[in-house]
Amino acid sequence: MNILSCLVIIPLLTITGILLVKDARQARVVSAIGMGIQLITAFIIVFMYLSERKAGNTDQMLLMSSYEWFRSLNIYYTVGVDGISVAMIALTSIVVSAGVFASWEMEDLKKEFFISLMLLATGVFGFFISLDLFTMFLFYELAVIPMYILIGIWGSGPKEYAAMKLTLMLMGGSALLMIGLFGIYFNSAPDGGELTFNIIEISKITIPIQAQRWFFPLTFVGFGVLGALFPLHTWSPDGHSSAPTAVSMLHAGVLMKLGGYGCFRVAMFLMPEAANEMAWIFIILTTISVVYGAFGAIVQKDLKYINAYSSVSHCGLVLFAILMMNRTAMTGAVIQMVSHGLMTALFFALIGMIYGRTHTRIISEMGGLMKVIPFLGVAYVIAGLASLGLPGLSGFVAEMNIFFGSFEHPDTFHRVATIIAITSIVITAVYILRVIAILLLGPVRDPHYSEFNDARWYEKLSILALLTGIVYIGMIPSGLSGIIRDSIMPIVEKLM
Amino acid sequence: MSLDNFLMMRHELVLTLAFLIILVAEVFTGEKKKEKFRGFAVVLFAVVTAIGMLPAPEGTLFGGMYQAGRTTTLMKNILNIGTLIVLIQSFTWLGRPENRDRIHEYFMLLISTLLGMYFMISAGHFLMFYIGIELATIPLAALAAFERYKNRSAEAGIKLILSSSLSSGILLYGLSMIYGTVGSLYFADIAARPSTAALTILGFIFFFSGMGFKMSLVPFHLWTADVYEGAPVSIAAYLSVISKGAAAFIFIIILYNVFPVIIDTWQKVIWVIAVMTITIGNLFALRQKNMKRFLAFSSIAQAGFFLLGFIGGSKLGMTTVIYYALIYIFTNLAAFGIVSIIAEKTGKESMDDYDGLYRTNPKLSLTMMLAMFSLAGIPPVAGFFGKFFLFAAAAEKGFYVLVAIAVLNTIVALYYYLLVVKAMFINKSENPITYFKSDFMSKLGLAICIAGIVVTGFASGLFEMIRNLSYGI
Numbered sequence: 001m002n003i004l005s006c007l008v009i010i011p012l013l014t015i016t017g018i019l020l021v022k023d024a025r026q027a028r029v030v031s032a033i034g035m036g037i038q039l040i041t042a043f044i045i046v047f048m049y050l051s052e053r054k055a056g057n058t059d060q061m062l063l064m065s066s067y068e069w070f071r072s073l074n075i076y077y078t079v080g081v082d083g084i085s086v087a088m089i090a091l092t093s094i095v096v097s098a099g100v101f102a103s104w105e106m107e108d109l110k111k112e113f114f115i116s117l118m119l120l121a122t123g124v125f126g127f128f129i130s131l132d133l134f135t136m137f138l139f140y141e142l143a144v145i146p147m148y149i150l151i152g153i154w155g156s157g158p159k160e161y162a163a164m165k166l167t168l169m170l171m172g173g174s175a176l177l178m179i180g181l182f183g184i185y186f187n188s189a190p191d192g193g194e195l196t197f198n199i200i201e202i203s204k205i206t207i208p209i210q211a212q213r214w215f216f217p218l219t220f221v222g223f224g225v226l227g228a229l230f231p232l233h234t235w236s237p238d239g240h241s242s243a244p245t246a247v248s249m250l251h252a253g254v255l256m257k258l259g260g261y262g263c264f265r266v267a268m269f270l271m272p273e274a275a276n277e278m279a280w281i282f283i284i285l286t287t288i289s290v291v292y293g294a295f296g297a298i299v300q301k302d303l304k305y306i307n308a309y310s311s312v313s314h315c316g317l318v319l320f321a322i323l324m325m326n327r328t329a330m331t332g333a334v335i336q337m338v339s340h341g342l343m344t345a346l347f348f349a350l351i352g353m354i355y356g357r358t359h360t361r362i363i364s365e366m367g368g369l370m371k372v373i374p375f376l377g378v379a380y381v382i383a384g385l386a387s388l389g390l391p392g393l394s395g396f397v398a399e400m401n402i403f404f405g406s407f408e409h410p411d412t413f414h415r416v417a418t419i420i421a422i423t424s425i426v427i428t429a430v431y432i433l434r435v436i437a438i439l440l441l442g443p444v445r446d447p448h449y450s451e452f453n454d455a456r457w458y459e460k461l462s463i464l465a466l467l468t469g470i471v472y473i474g475m476i477p478s479g480l481s482g483i484i485r486d487s488i489m490p491i492v493e494k495l496m
Numbered sequence: 497m498s499l500d501n502f503l504m505m506r507h508e509l510v511l512t513l514a515f516l517i518i519l520v521a522e523v524f525t526g527e528k529k530k531e532k533f534r535g536f537a538v539v540l541f542a543v544v545t546a547i548g549m550l551p552a553p554e555g556t557l558f559g560g561m562y563q564a565g566r567t568t569t570l571m572k573n574i575l576n577i578g579t580l581i582v583l584i585q586s587f588t589w590l591g592r593p594e595n596r597d598r599i600h601e602y603f604m605l606l607i608s609t610l611l612g613m614y615f616m617i618s619a620g621h622f623l624m625f626y627i628g629i630e631l632a633t634i635p636l637a638a639l640a641a642f643e644r645y646k647n648r649s650a651e652a653g654i655k656l657i658l659s660s661s662l663s664s665g666i667l668l669y670g671l672s673m674i675y676g677t678v679g680s681l682y683f684a685d686i687a688a689r690p691s692t693a694a695l696t697i698l699g700f701i702f703f704f705s706g707m708g709f710k711m712s713l714v715p716f717h718l719w720t721a722d723v724y725e726g727a728p729v730s731i732a733a734y735l736s737v738i739s740k741g742a743a744a745f746i747f748i749i750i751l752y753n754v755f756p757v758i759i760d761t762w763q764k765v766i767w768v769i770a771v772m773t774i775t776i777g778n779l780f781a782l783r784q785k786n787m788k789r790f791l792a793f794s795s796i797a798q799a800g801f802f803l804l805g806f807i808g809g810s811k812l813g814m815t816t817v818i819y820y821a822l823i824y825i826f827t828n829l830a831a832f833g834i835v836s837i838i839a840e841k842t843g844k845e846s847m848d849d850y851d852g853l854y855r856t857n858p859k860l861s862l863t864m865m866l867a868m869f870s871l872a873g874i875p876p877v878a879g880f881f882g883k884f885f886l887f888a889a890a891a892e893k894g895f896y897v898l899v900a901i902a903v904l905n906t907i908v909a910l911y912y913y914l915l916v917v918k919a920m921f922i923n924k925s926e927n928p929i930t931y932f933k934s935d936f937m938s939k940l941g942l943a944i945c946i947a948g949i950v951v952t953g954f955a956s957g958l959f960e961m962i963r964n965l966s967y968g969i
Binding site: 070071073137139148152159160168171172175182185214 | 876884891892903904910917921956
């Protein structure tokens with residue numbers, strides 16, 4: 001059996017395991033073991049991918065395998081990876097494992113929580129390995145729907161409202177996407193021949209430009225909803241702030257990347273002509289996303305809202321970069337996806353841990369936490385610095401690439417957009433430093449704080465896993481960019 | 497008549513035999529054994545279903561009045577499976593003291609409606625079709641009024657019979673116009689002598705509205721919610737899946753075989769009716785609190801989705817309609833099964849009563865969630881595949897705007913299906929439905945539905961099989 005399919009099967013086996021254990025508390029152990037195996041599998045895949053590339057295999061997709069499914073519609077279960085998907089798989093497995101440890105002390109309906117989490121993981125992994133638009137879409141929806149249950153049952157605040165809003169908006173996006181996919185499918189054989197959902201096959205032909213003009217925006221916006229494209233980002237702040245810790249981590253860290261990944265893997269890669277024609281519209285929208293998200297974060301009082309808006313800004317940057325359609329910016333976009341995934345997962349994990357101790361997320365009600373819980377405090381500072389793009393951490397590498405790439409365009413439009421987007425770095429610094437100052441520094445706000453325990457072993461495990469990634473990318477960017485380098489070119493070449 | 501001729505009609509003959517066996521058996525069952533008779537009848541019907549699966553010759557009988565083909569056999573088998581599930585689900589309800597005396601009646605009426613549907617599907621002549629449709633409808637009205645000690649049930653029966661006789665009248669009027677222009681009521685003759693005269697089209701529109709009543713398409717849907725609410729749950733389930741499915745089958749057969757010439761006309765009509773049905777069904781479903789009314793409006797919207805498979809007139813269209821009907825049978829019967837079990841045990845039918853159901857009856861809630869997700873078209877359950885392919889069938893012929901309206905409507909639908917999930921999983925209740933154990937037959941019925949919901953989607957072989965038996969214009 002193909003090793004990529006393991007990524008889908010392991011979470012499903014884990015679900016079976018959770019169902020089999022009698023004691024609900026063991027559910028977390030089973031999930032941890034399952035996701036541990038998943039993490040190892042993911043790194044084996046990274047290794048296999050790199051060794052195959054080194055051996056001189058220049059195919060666009062490696063480790064491919066394909067099973068026939070709906071013969072008459074030419075639907076196959078086709079999996080395969082390039083450097084970008086490998087990077088996303090590694091990111092996902094780190095975040096999911098960290099998420100399991102971050103929800104170690106789940107109180108209510110433990111089994112159901114971990115089952116939903118595993119289901120979500122199945123969807124995400126399946127999405128990243130799929131090369132057939134049908135299975136890709138199936139996994140995409142599979143990843144979205146457990147969110148409703150996860151936020152609705154275990155969330156906080158106006159959770160029912162947030163869960164419903166998030167689900168309906170994301171499914172609305174996928175409705176647009178579905179029309180887009182039909183458009184691609186029924187135009188995938190302009191000279192006769194068999195229609196196909198296979199991405200590689202479709203990329204070899206040119207979809208008629210009239211069709212592209214219709215279906216590119218549908219597909220792009222469809223994925224863009226999940227990537228928090230302005231003005232369809234409004235599910236994100238509500239959803240993230242109401243979700244339980246692990247779900248916020250997974251959602252902001254990984255699920256939002258499905259949007260960006262889909263935008264360039266499907267919308268732009270398959271319909272490059274329309275992408276070139278319409279990029280300007282989306283560049284304007286994403287520039288607004290970037291700046292608006294950052295400004296939105298400044299005025300928030302709730303830690304989770306701050307981070308949710310900051311995610312809107314950073315994910316906007318991903319879409320902004322892929323619309324620049326050159327190699328540097330695209331590389332930046334992928335690094336930004338991984339970097340933001342790790343960083344925001346770390347943020348949400350830390351916020352969850354801080355909330356577990358202080359029972360509030362309003363920053364003005366807390367203060368001096370650095371003195372009582374130094375481990376969490378330091379981790380928060382590091383995550384913050386990565387977020388505002390300090391050299392040596394992952395955010396810097398990503399943003400440098402993105403802005404260099406976008407400034408390569410000689411025309412005024414791109415340059416102005418770049419300059420506007422760059423201002424978000426300054427705004428980011430404002431809200432990050434403001435939070436650090438109020439939350440962590442200063443006098444200890446409440447005498448009860450001295451009773452707090454610093455991070456427990458499972459919390460440390462979760463934090464360290466994410467921190468390692470952030471520092472690794474920041475210090476040795478060649479590692480990640482080496483993985484994705486060869487895979488960017490086919491996409492950029494089509495867009496040129 | 498040779499043996500082959502009998503074999504061609506074996507669905508009808510076996511069912512008639514079953515009907516007679518039940519009729520005779522009634523005479524010989526004593527008062528005390530009446531309750532056990534239920535089991536016998538269900539097993540009998542299971543045998544009928546199994547016999548239907550056996551291979552049989554194709555051909556026409558009675559000078560073309562009756563047609564037997566592999567497609568119609570498949571459709572009848574699907575209806576058989578659905579009816580079997582309905583019978584299994586109604587088992588507990590039939591055991592009630594007030595129903596005990598009339599168990600035979602229930603089975604006989606149900607079997608005769610099914611017989612009507614068989615004749616409808618196999619018709620090769622509009623007269624046969626009309627007899628079938630009447631045979632399918634009139635016993636249903638009696639069934640809807642089965643709980644005659646309840647006002648609502650009696651009301652449901654009278655509503656069904658009155659509105660169905662009106663729609664039959666309109667349908668007959670339409671048929672008479674078609675006869676007037678073509679001079680024949682044979683399907684083959686009408687197709688062979690194409691006429692695009694205004695009178696044919698007018699006749700077709702009248703015919704359409706008659707079918708619209710059977711499929712409960714907007715604006716012919718007004719009877720649906722009231723009848724579903726008043727009728728016994730198992731009859732509401734039967735109406736919503738079997739009756740509707742049979743109507744969809746014969747409708748697509750007639751559109752493809754009899755009216756291919758005026759395809760431009762009926763595509764326009766279906767376009768408008770589909771949009772109205774889906775949208776209005778959804779909008780009304782949003783505010784329903786009674787589960788039976790809720791499912792009634794949801795099934796109106798679902799009927800609109802069927803039309804997306806009709807509109808292209810393609811082979812893929814027919815495939816997806818049959819495929820979706822099969823999925824819809826499993827899915828909707830699962831939902832009705834849960835409603836039926838809960839109504840049977842607690843007498844509660846309101847959505848608010850389902851608050852906190854997961855904490856007390858997790859298995860029932862999970863099944864209900866599966867059914868709701870399948871109705872909403874969420875992967876990995878079968879509804880996703882069914883909807884995706886239905887929409888693909890419409891998109892294939894370029895009806896992208898219609899597909900867009902339909903997919904946006906699925907979001908509205910998702911909202912109200914999620915309301916049920918929310919009630920069961922998220923809402924807390926002061927006095928939730930307490931834990932209860934279901935009896936074997938209820939569990940069996942649900943188990944079949946769950947297996948269907950989970951497997952039908954992934955089983956591409958099933959889809960391919962249906963495709964091989966389908967045809968386009």
